[in-house]
Amino acid sequence: QKQSPNLPASVEGFAKKVKPLYRLTEREIAAYAVINHIDYVVEECPMAKGAKMLVYKDVLNRLEVESPGTKQRFYWGFLEKQTNNVLSANSTMSDIDQSTLHPCTTCGQPTTAGTCSYCRLMARAKTSSL
Structure with a gap:
């Protein structure tokens, strides 16, 4: 549920989170930033060196080159599974976390x-x- 494009304020004190650019690719977001004169960081986080996430990102990027639209279908399928999840849409944190x-x-x-x-x-x- 944490990856949802619209996260309700699950705990008092937290703001509702909305991700309006969630359907855009990293490249499209970079283009949006350039066109609108918004500074953004190009480099990967130096603390991410050796992280599995970078391997997964590379694999998905290579798949996208071979079969355009793969990343989009993967992400939209992921979001669809999220919405079909049996958990309540408002329960983004466990009771233990909230307490x-x-x-x-x-x-x-x-x-x-x-x-x-x-x-x-x-x-x-x-x-x-x-």
Whole structure:
């Protein structure tokens, strides 16, 4: 359910998430960004080095070259299976996950830790640049 193009606010404090460009390819989104003068990052995340996701992405890209439309059919089939899922459309997190959320001590956003990962990352960035 987390990959749905329209995610309801499942827990108090979380905003509803909408992915308006979900049907577009990475290349189409890059073209949209260029046409609309929106900066975007071209490089892969340096922390993703060796990640299986990059292997899967490469395999899908090679399949797309050999058989155009493969990635789109794969993704739309995935979304269709998501909508046919027996889980309720509003249950995007388990009860256990919901019960462990509380406000971040720094920014107030919902987190399972005392300080959310964004605030921890920002704190590390500030201390490493000193």
